[in-house]
Amino acid sequence: MGCFDFRSIMEDERYSQEFDVAIRVVHLACSLCRRVQEGLVSSSSDQVKSKDDDSLVTVADLSVQATVSWTLSEFFGGQNVSIVAEEDVRTLSKADSADLLEAVVCTVNQCLAEAPKFGLKSPDKALGPPQVLAAISRCSSTGGPKGRHWVLDPVDGTLGFVRGDQYAVALALIEDGQVAIGVLGCPNYPMKKEWLNYHHQHYQTMSKMSSSTLDSREEGCVIYSRRGSGETWMQPLIYGDKKLEWPNFARAIRVSSINDPALATFCEPMEKSNSNHSFTSGLAESIGLRKKPLRVYSMVKYAAIARGDAEIFMKFARAGYKEKIWDHAAGVLIVQEAGGVVTDAGGHPLDFSKGLFLEGLDRGIVACSGAALHEKIIGAVYASWDSSNL
Known part of the structure:
Protein backbone atom coordinates (compact mmCIF):
# COMPACT_ATOMS: atom_id res chain seq x y z
CA MET A 1 0.00 0.00 0.00
CA GLY A 2 1.09 3.55 -0.62
CA CYS A 3 1.83 6.16 2.01
CA PHE A 4 -0.32 9.17 2.76
CA ASP A 5 0.54 12.42 4.44
CA PHE A 6 -1.42 12.57 7.69
CA ARG A 7 -2.58 16.08 6.81
CA SER A 8 -4.29 14.89 3.62
CA ILE A 9 -6.33 12.42 5.64
CA MET A 10 -7.64 15.32 7.71
CA GLU A 11 -8.96 17.12 4.62
CA ASP A 12 -12.21 15.16 4.86
CA GLU A 13 -14.31 17.43 7.05
CA ARG A 14 -16.51 14.74 8.63
CA TYR A 15 -15.53 14.60 12.27
CA SER A 16 -12.17 16.13 11.30
CA GLN A 17 -11.46 17.77 14.66
CA GLU A 18 -12.59 14.73 16.65
CA PHE A 19 -10.60 12.39 14.41
CA ASP A 20 -7.45 14.49 14.69
CA VAL A 21 -7.61 14.77 18.48
CA ALA A 22 -8.47 11.07 18.91
CA ILE A 23 -5.45 9.91 16.90
CA ARG A 24 -3.11 12.24 18.75
CA VAL A 25 -4.37 11.34 22.23
CA VAL A 26 -4.11 7.60 21.51
CA HIS A 27 -0.49 8.11 20.41
CA LEU A 28 0.10 9.97 23.67
CA ALA A 29 -1.58 7.20 25.68
CA CYS A 30 0.53 4.55 23.97
CA SER A 31 3.67 6.42 24.98
CA LEU A 32 2.44 6.39 28.57
CA CYS A 33 1.67 2.67 28.42
CA ARG A 34 5.07 1.70 27.06
CA ARG A 35 6.83 3.40 29.96
CA VAL A 36 4.54 1.85 32.55
CA GLN A 37 4.73 -1.64 31.04
CA GLU A 38 8.51 -1.56 30.99
CA GLY A 39 8.45 -0.65 34.67
CA LEU A 40 5.98 -3.39 35.57
CA VAL A 41 7.88 -6.08 33.69
CA SER A 42 11.33 -5.07 34.94
CA SER A 43 10.44 -4.57 38.61
CA SER A 44 8.40 -6.11 41.39
CA SER A 45 5.87 -3.28 41.24
CA ASP A 46 2.82 -3.50 43.47
CA GLN A 47 0.93 -1.00 41.35
CA VAL A 48 -1.53 -3.60 40.11
CA LYS A 49 -4.83 -4.02 41.94
CA SER A 50 -7.82 -6.32 41.73
CA LYS A 51 -11.20 -4.72 41.12
CA ASP A 52 -14.45 -5.84 42.73
CA ASP A 53 -15.03 -8.33 39.89
CA ASP A 54 -11.50 -9.76 40.42
CA SER A 55 -10.22 -8.35 37.13
CA LEU A 56 -6.96 -6.42 37.17
CA VAL A 57 -6.40 -2.69 37.00
CA THR A 58 -3.00 -0.99 36.74
CA GLN A 79 -19.83 20.10 29.74
CA ASN A 80 -20.14 18.94 26.13
CA VAL A 81 -18.22 15.67 26.36
CA SER A 82 -19.84 12.34 27.17
CA ILE A 83 -17.31 9.59 27.88
CA VAL A 84 -18.03 5.90 28.41
CA ALA A 85 -15.00 4.14 29.88
CA GLU A 86 -14.10 0.99 31.75
CA GLU A 87 -12.53 2.32 34.95
CA ASP A 88 -13.98 4.22 37.89
CA VAL A 89 -12.46 5.73 41.01
CA ARG A 90 -13.55 3.02 43.45
CA THR A 91 -10.21 1.27 43.15
CA LEU A 92 -8.41 4.49 44.08
CA SER A 93 -10.79 5.14 46.97
CA LYS A 94 -9.74 2.05 48.91
CA ALA A 95 -7.66 2.47 52.04
CA ASP A 96 -4.69 0.57 50.60
CA SER A 97 -4.59 2.54 47.33
CA ALA A 98 -2.68 5.65 48.42
CA ASP A 99 0.50 4.53 46.62
CA LEU A 100 -1.46 3.68 43.49
CA LEU A 101 -3.14 7.11 43.45
CA GLU A 102 0.22 8.82 43.90
CA ALA A 103 1.64 6.80 40.99
CA VAL A 104 -1.35 7.64 38.79
CA VAL A 105 -1.06 11.37 39.49
CA CYS A 106 2.67 11.29 38.73
CA THR A 107 2.16 9.26 35.55
CA VAL A 108 -0.61 11.52 34.27
CA ASN A 109 1.52 14.63 34.76
CA GLN A 110 4.53 13.04 33.09
CA CYS A 111 2.34 12.07 30.15
CA LEU A 112 0.62 15.45 29.78
CA ALA A 113 4.01 17.17 29.85
CA GLU A 114 4.70 15.34 26.56
CA ALA A 115 1.40 16.40 24.99
CA PRO A 116 2.84 19.28 22.88
CA LYS A 117 4.99 16.75 21.03
CA PHE A 118 1.72 15.36 19.68
CA GLY A 119 0.14 18.75 19.06
CA LEU A 120 -1.96 18.60 22.22
CA LYS A 121 -2.28 20.94 25.17
CA SER A 122 -0.49 20.53 28.50
CA PRO A 123 -2.05 21.88 31.71
CA ASP A 124 -0.79 25.23 32.93
CA LYS A 125 0.35 23.54 36.13
CA ALA A 126 0.60 19.97 37.36
CA LEU A 127 -2.68 18.25 38.13
CA GLY A 128 -3.27 17.26 41.73
CA PRO A 129 -5.18 14.22 43.03
CA PRO A 130 -8.56 16.03 42.96
CA GLN A 131 -8.15 16.95 39.29
CA VAL A 132 -7.00 13.45 38.32
CA LEU A 133 -9.85 11.80 40.22
CA ALA A 134 -12.31 14.22 38.62
CA ALA A 135 -11.03 13.32 35.15
CA ILE A 136 -11.48 9.61 35.82
CA SER A 137 -14.92 10.17 37.34
CA ARG A 138 -16.01 12.21 34.33
CA CYS A 139 -16.06 8.98 32.30
CA SER A 140 -19.39 7.89 33.77
CA SER A 141 -21.68 8.16 30.76
CA THR A 142 -23.79 5.12 29.91
CA GLY A 143 -24.03 5.90 26.19
CA GLY A 144 -27.29 5.21 24.44
CA PRO A 145 -29.08 5.74 21.12
CA LYS A 146 -28.87 9.53 20.96
CA GLY A 147 -26.03 12.03 20.97
CA ARG A 148 -22.25 11.70 20.81
CA HIS A 149 -20.39 9.44 23.20
CA TRP A 150 -16.66 8.79 23.36
CA VAL A 151 -15.98 5.16 24.25
CA LEU A 152 -12.63 4.30 25.82
CA ASP A 153 -10.90 1.13 26.90
CA PRO A 154 -7.72 2.62 28.37
CA VAL A 155 -5.81 -0.68 28.40
CA ASP A 156 -7.64 -3.46 26.60
CA GLY A 157 -6.04 -6.73 27.60
CA THR A 158 -4.78 -5.74 31.04
CA LEU A 159 -3.54 -9.27 31.72
CA GLY A 160 -1.43 -9.15 28.56
CA PHE A 161 -0.18 -5.74 29.60
CA VAL A 162 0.89 -6.96 33.06
CA ARG A 163 2.63 -9.97 31.51
CA GLY A 164 4.59 -7.79 29.11
CA ASP A 165 2.61 -9.00 26.10
CA GLN A 166 -0.01 -7.65 23.68
CA TYR A 167 -2.59 -5.03 24.66
CA ALA A 168 -4.35 -2.06 23.05
CA VAL A 169 -5.59 1.45 23.76
CA ALA A 170 -9.03 1.77 22.16
CA LEU A 171 -10.96 4.99 21.57
CA ALA A 172 -14.14 5.34 19.53
CA LEU A 173 -16.74 8.02 18.93
CA ILE A 174 -20.33 6.83 18.71
CA GLU A 175 -22.99 9.17 17.33
CA ASP A 176 -26.68 8.25 17.50
CA GLY A 177 -25.76 4.62 18.12
CA GLN A 178 -23.33 4.31 15.17
CA VAL A 179 -19.55 4.10 15.51
CA ALA A 180 -18.21 7.15 13.66
CA ILE A 181 -14.50 7.03 14.60
CA GLY A 182 -12.30 4.15 15.69
CA VAL A 183 -8.69 4.48 16.87
CA LEU A 184 -6.70 1.49 18.09
CA GLY A 185 -3.23 1.88 19.58
CA CYS A 186 -1.17 -1.33 19.60
CA PRO A 187 2.18 -0.54 21.24
CA ASN A 188 3.58 -4.06 20.99
CA TYR A 189 2.21 -5.06 17.58
CA PRO A 190 5.11 -6.71 15.72
CA MET A 191 5.76 -5.77 12.11
CA LYS A 192 6.00 -9.45 11.13
CA LYS A 193 2.71 -11.26 11.71
CA GLU A 194 4.37 -14.58 12.63
CA TRP A 195 5.79 -12.90 15.73
CA LEU A 196 2.27 -12.55 17.11
CA ASN A 197 2.60 -16.22 18.09
CA TYR A 198 5.36 -15.35 20.53
CA HIS A 199 5.38 -13.52 23.84
CA HIS A 200 6.36 -9.89 23.27
CA GLN A 201 9.49 -10.15 25.45
CA HIS A 202 10.68 -13.14 23.42
CA TYR A 203 10.12 -11.10 20.26
CA GLN A 204 12.16 -8.20 21.62
CA THR A 205 15.03 -10.52 22.48
CA MET A 206 15.03 -12.16 19.05
CA SER A 207 14.67 -8.79 17.32
CA LYS A 208 17.77 -7.43 19.04
CA MET A 209 19.73 -10.48 17.87
CA SER A 210 18.51 -10.03 14.29
CA SER A 211 20.23 -7.99 11.61
CA SER A 212 16.87 -7.39 9.90
CA THR A 213 15.67 -3.99 8.75
CA LEU A 214 13.78 -1.48 10.87
CA ASP A 215 10.40 -2.46 9.37
CA SER A 216 10.71 -6.00 10.73
CA ARG A 217 11.50 -5.01 14.29
CA GLU A 218 9.05 -4.25 17.04
CA GLU A 219 7.75 -0.74 16.58
CA GLY A 220 4.05 -0.62 17.46
CA CYS A 221 1.36 1.28 15.60
CA VAL A 222 -1.88 3.22 15.76
CA ILE A 223 -4.66 2.14 13.38
CA TYR A 224 -7.71 4.27 12.71
CA SER A 225 -10.70 4.93 10.48
CA ARG A 226 -13.89 6.94 10.03
CA ARG A 227 -17.31 5.56 9.17
CA GLY A 228 -17.99 5.62 5.45
CA SER A 229 -14.45 6.47 4.42
CA GLY A 230 -13.71 3.05 2.95
CA GLU A 231 -10.17 3.40 4.26
CA THR A 232 -8.26 2.33 7.34
CA TRP A 233 -4.84 3.82 8.06
CA MET A 234 -1.85 2.79 10.14
CA GLN A 235 0.90 4.98 11.61
CA PRO A 236 4.06 3.90 13.47
CA LEU A 237 4.22 4.99 17.08
CA ILE A 238 6.25 7.99 18.16
CA TYR A 239 7.91 7.38 21.50
CA GLY A 240 11.09 7.74 23.46
CA ASP A 241 14.01 9.27 21.56
CA LYS A 242 12.81 8.34 18.08
CA LYS A 243 13.61 11.18 15.69
CA LEU A 244 10.14 11.39 14.15
CA GLU A 245 8.20 14.60 13.93
CA TRP A 246 4.45 14.85 14.28
CA PRO A 247 2.58 14.34 12.09
CA ASN A 248 4.35 11.37 10.57
CA PHE A 249 3.17 9.35 7.60
CA ALA A 250 0.30 6.90 7.54
CA ARG A 251 -0.32 4.11 5.08
CA ALA A 252 -3.61 2.58 4.04
CA ILE A 253 -4.15 -1.03 5.08
CA ARG A 254 -6.59 -3.62 3.74
CA VAL A 255 -7.89 -6.99 4.82
CA SER A 256 -6.47 -10.19 3.40
CA SER A 257 -7.78 -11.56 0.09
CA ILE A 258 -7.63 -15.17 1.33
CA ASN A 259 -11.05 -16.85 1.18
CA ASP A 260 -10.02 -20.50 1.43
CA PRO A 261 -10.57 -21.72 5.02
CA ALA A 262 -7.63 -24.10 4.69
CA LEU A 263 -5.30 -21.13 4.25
CA ALA A 264 -6.96 -18.77 6.71
CA THR A 265 -5.63 -17.74 10.11
CA PHE A 266 -8.21 -17.32 12.84
CA CYS A 267 -7.92 -15.47 16.12
CA GLU A 268 -9.66 -16.03 19.40
CA PRO A 269 -9.31 -14.59 22.91
CA MET A 270 -6.43 -15.76 25.06
CA GLU A 271 -8.60 -15.97 28.18
CA LYS A 272 -10.80 -19.02 28.72
CA SER A 273 -12.88 -17.43 31.48
CA ASN A 274 -15.22 -15.58 29.14
CA SER A 275 -14.76 -17.42 25.86
CA ASN A 276 -15.64 -20.95 24.80
CA HIS A 277 -12.56 -22.34 23.08
CA SER A 278 -14.08 -25.80 22.65
CA PHE A 279 -16.95 -24.47 20.56
CA THR A 280 -14.68 -22.38 18.32
CA SER A 281 -12.41 -25.39 17.91
CA GLY A 282 -15.29 -27.55 16.71
CA LEU A 283 -16.52 -24.77 14.44
CA ALA A 284 -13.06 -24.28 12.96
CA GLU A 285 -12.81 -27.98 12.16
CA SER A 286 -16.27 -28.05 10.58
CA ILE A 287 -15.45 -25.29 8.08
CA GLY A 288 -11.99 -26.62 7.25
CA LEU A 289 -9.71 -24.28 9.17
CA ARG A 290 -6.40 -26.11 9.40
CA LYS A 291 -4.14 -23.62 11.08
CA LYS A 292 -3.67 -23.51 14.81
CA PRO A 293 -5.69 -20.64 16.37
CA LEU A 294 -3.84 -17.42 17.02
CA ARG A 295 -4.62 -16.54 20.63
CA VAL A 296 -3.85 -12.90 21.35
CA TYR A 297 -4.81 -10.57 24.16
CA SER A 298 -7.05 -7.57 23.43
CA MET A 299 -8.39 -5.87 20.31
CA VAL A 300 -5.06 -6.54 18.63
CA LYS A 301 -7.11 -9.35 17.03
CA TYR A 302 -9.18 -6.77 15.14
CA ALA A 303 -5.97 -4.99 14.16
CA ALA A 304 -4.58 -8.25 12.78
CA ILE A 305 -7.61 -8.68 10.51
CA ALA A 306 -7.62 -5.06 9.36
CA ARG A 307 -3.92 -5.29 8.51
CA GLY A 308 -4.29 -8.58 6.63
CA ASP A 309 -2.34 -10.66 9.14
CA ALA A 310 -5.35 -12.86 9.97
CA GLU A 311 -8.67 -13.58 8.30
CA ILE A 312 -11.08 -14.56 11.08
CA PHE A 313 -11.87 -13.59 14.67
CA MET A 314 -14.49 -15.61 16.53
CA LYS A 315 -15.67 -15.14 20.08
CA PHE A 316 -18.46 -17.09 21.74
CA ALA A 317 -18.87 -16.03 25.32
CA ARG A 318 -19.81 -18.38 28.09
CA ALA A 319 -23.31 -18.17 29.54
CA GLY A 320 -23.90 -15.05 31.62
CA TYR A 321 -21.09 -12.96 30.12
CA LYS A 322 -22.13 -9.70 28.46
CA GLU A 323 -19.91 -8.02 25.88
CA LYS A 324 -19.05 -4.38 26.64
CA ILE A 325 -19.09 -1.76 23.90
CA TRP A 326 -15.57 -0.52 24.72
CA ASP A 327 -14.16 -3.99 23.94
CA HIS A 328 -15.32 -3.84 20.32
CA ALA A 329 -16.34 -0.38 19.03
CA ALA A 330 -12.98 0.83 17.70
CA GLY A 331 -11.93 -2.56 16.38
CA VAL A 332 -15.19 -3.25 14.55
CA LEU A 333 -14.99 0.01 12.59
CA ILE A 334 -11.36 -0.36 11.52
CA VAL A 335 -12.07 -3.88 10.20
CA GLN A 336 -15.21 -2.81 8.34
CA GLU A 337 -13.57 0.21 6.70
CA ALA A 338 -10.57 -1.94 5.73
CA GLY A 339 -12.95 -4.15 3.74
CA GLY A 340 -13.93 -6.73 6.36
CA VAL A 341 -17.24 -7.94 7.76
CA VAL A 342 -18.22 -7.96 11.45
CA THR A 343 -21.54 -9.24 12.80
CA ASP A 344 -22.92 -11.30 15.62
CA ALA A 345 -23.13 -15.05 15.08
CA GLY A 346 -26.58 -14.68 13.59
CA GLY A 347 -25.25 -12.39 10.86
CA HIS A 348 -26.71 -9.20 12.38
CA PRO A 349 -24.77 -5.93 12.78
CA LEU A 350 -23.51 -5.22 16.30
CA ASP A 351 -25.74 -2.73 18.11
CA PHE A 352 -23.82 -0.02 19.97
CA SER A 353 -26.94 1.99 20.84
CA LYS A 354 -28.11 0.11 23.94
CA GLY A 355 -25.73 1.51 26.54
CA LEU A 356 -22.71 -0.17 28.10
CA PHE A 357 -23.35 -3.62 26.67
CA LEU A 358 -23.93 -5.18 23.26
CA GLU A 359 -27.49 -6.07 24.16
CA GLY A 360 -29.31 -8.53 21.93
CA LEU A 361 -26.10 -10.15 20.75
CA ASP A 362 -26.88 -13.40 18.94
CA ARG A 363 -24.59 -16.05 20.44
CA GLY A 364 -21.22 -14.46 19.67
CA ILE A 365 -19.12 -12.24 17.42
CA VAL A 366 -17.66 -13.13 14.02
CA ALA A 367 -15.22 -10.86 12.19
CA CYS A 368 -13.84 -11.85 8.80
CA SER A 369 -11.69 -10.44 6.04
CA GLY A 370 -14.42 -11.04 3.46
CA ALA A 371 -18.00 -12.08 2.82
CA ALA A 372 -17.20 -15.61 1.59
CA LEU A 373 -15.48 -16.69 4.82
CA HIS A 374 -18.12 -14.90 6.87
CA GLU A 375 -20.99 -16.75 5.19
CA LYS A 376 -19.31 -20.11 5.78
CA ILE A 377 -18.84 -19.40 9.49
CA ILE A 378 -22.39 -18.13 10.02
CA GLY A 379 -23.73 -21.21 8.24
CA ALA A 380 -21.58 -23.48 10.39
CA VAL A 381 -22.80 -21.76 13.56
CA TYR A 382 -26.41 -22.48 12.67
CA ALA A 383 -25.55 -26.07 11.75
CA SER A 384 -23.66 -26.87 14.94
CA TRP A 385 -25.27 -24.70 17.59
CA ASP A 386 -27.87 -27.17 18.81
CA SER A 387 -25.21 -29.74 19.67
CA SER A 388 -22.92 -27.23 21.39
CA ASN A 389 -22.36 -27.01 25.11
CA LEU A 390 -22.83 -23.25 25.44
Missing part, protein backbone atom coordinates in the same frame (compact mmCIF):
# COMPACT_ATOMS: atom_id res chain seq x y z
CA VAL A 59 -1.55 2.47 37.01
CA ALA A 60 -1.70 2.56 33.19
CA ASP A 61 -5.46 1.86 32.99
CA LEU A 62 -6.25 4.69 35.37
CA SER A 63 -3.63 7.09 34.02
CA VAL A 64 -4.71 6.66 30.41
CA GLN A 65 -8.33 7.21 31.34
CA ALA A 66 -7.47 10.39 33.24
CA THR A 67 -5.24 11.64 30.41
CA VAL A 68 -7.76 11.00 27.65
CA SER A 69 -10.62 12.41 29.70
CA TRP A 70 -8.70 15.58 30.56
CA THR A 71 -7.60 16.09 26.95
CA LEU A 72 -11.05 15.56 25.41
CA SER A 73 -12.64 17.83 28.00
CA GLU A 74 -10.09 20.58 27.46
CA PHE A 75 -10.47 20.43 23.70
CA PHE A 76 -14.24 20.04 23.37
CA GLY A 77 -15.41 21.49 26.70
CA GLY A 78 -16.09 19.37 29.76
